[in-house]
Amino acid sequence: MRIGELANQTGLTTKAIRYYEGIGVIPNAEREPNGYRDYDGSAVDRLEFVKDAQAAGLSLGEIEQILSLKDQGESTCGHVLSLLDSHVTDIDRQLGELRHMKARIVQISTRARQMDPASCTDPIRCQTLAITS
Amino acid sequence: MRIGELANQTGLTTKAIRYYEGIGVIPNAEREPNGYRDYDGSAVDRLEFVKDAQAAGLSLGEIEQILSLKDQGESTCGHVLSLLDSHVTDIDRQLGELRHMKARIVQISTRARQMDPASCTDPIRCQTLAITS
DNA sequence: CTTGACATTCCACCTGGCTGGAAGGTTTAT
DNA sequence: ATAAACCTTCCAGCCAGGTGGAATGTCAAG
Structure with missing residues (x-):
């Protein structure tokens, strides 16, 4: 399978796949005699794993860490679970x-709305945004 | 007041203050004859406003938008309030x-822990991360 | 006179996860 | 034969909000 088809099957772009190879998230691909990358079905699984891990909030650096352990034959499920916990x-x-920020904005907003709009034209002078607590 | 003292009074770095001037969040400073920037007390207020607005989650772009309206003499409190609402x-x-992501991770994690650890050494093969829903 | 603490400008770099485009080689279809 | 549709590499840039450093200028104290 060439990179375009792998991209189709995984929903990624060819750019992203080459990028993943560049940063070590997937191993260097085999090459056809003409230099084109040649993938087998396991590449799809690996990229699906990458997508799932990203959806779970793991960074590509963490994913690379997991996959390189795996490539060394280490048992990695426990590692994955502890990453998920953290x-x-x-x-x-x-x-x-976020909740704190929202509460602060709501407080500011409520207070500002209670002021006389005619007397409040400059947010610096009338302290529309000043935090009281 | 020179930039170092302004930095001390506001808790910002001189770098950040020059950066704000560069992107238009604060106006070009007056200069002393030697070329040093020269600020008056209003600069402190303006930078405090910037800090408050950042703390409320506004981007520097939005803050610049508010302050340039203000500098044109526009009434901006309503604008600030609508930005806060959005x-x-x-x-x-x-x-x-975030709540959705957390629920997903907890689900994955719970399911993975119920598997036999001895039979689960490869997170791709045993689908530690596969999303079922 | 020189040292140190300020100030200036400008250019580069950082994080993260890519995307865009140039300049070229290969394969496939008409 | 040739055009479209692939593929390759490499360099650049994007988003935000700055930070770091080099090279240079200014000013007061000892």
Whole structure:
């Protein structure tokens, strides 16, 4: 299979696939005599794994880490699970930050709306955005 | 006031202040005869506004938009409020995405833990990450 | 007189995940 | 024969919000 068909089967672009090879997420492809990359079916599985892992919030660096362990024959499921756990922690932290930011904006917005619009034309002077807490 | 003192008073770096001037978030500073930038107290207010607006999730582009309207004498508080509203919407969207991602990871993780660890050494083959829904 | 702490400009680099295009070689279809 | 549709490499750029460093200028104190 050539890179175009692999791209079709995975929904990725050829650019992205070459990029993944460049950063080591997928191994260097076999080449046809003319220099074209030649893939077998396992490439599809590997790229699907990459997509799933990205959808789960893992970075390409982390994915590369998992896959290189696997390529060395290491048992990696435990590693994947601990990465997922730390991502859940990270997501919780992001959720907290976002909720905090939302509360702050709502507070600012509510306070600003209670001011007389005629007296509030300059957001610096009337402190539309100043945080009180 | 020179740029170093302005940096001290606002908690920004001199680099960041020059950068803000470069992208138009703050106007070109007056210059002393030796070429040094010379600021008055309003620069502190303006930079505090920038910090508050960033803390509220506005981008420097949006902040520049607000401040250039203000510099043209436009009434901008309403504009600021509508930007804040759209940011709340955006934060809600991000919250939804994060919650969705977390649910997906927890589901994957739970399912993977129920498998026999001895039979699960390759996350591609045993589909540690495959999404079932 | 020189050292150190400021200031200036400009250009490059960083993170992450790619995408675009140039310049060329190969294969396939008409 | 030739055009379209592939493929190759490499270099550049994008988003945001800056940071780092080089080369140079200015100014006050010891």
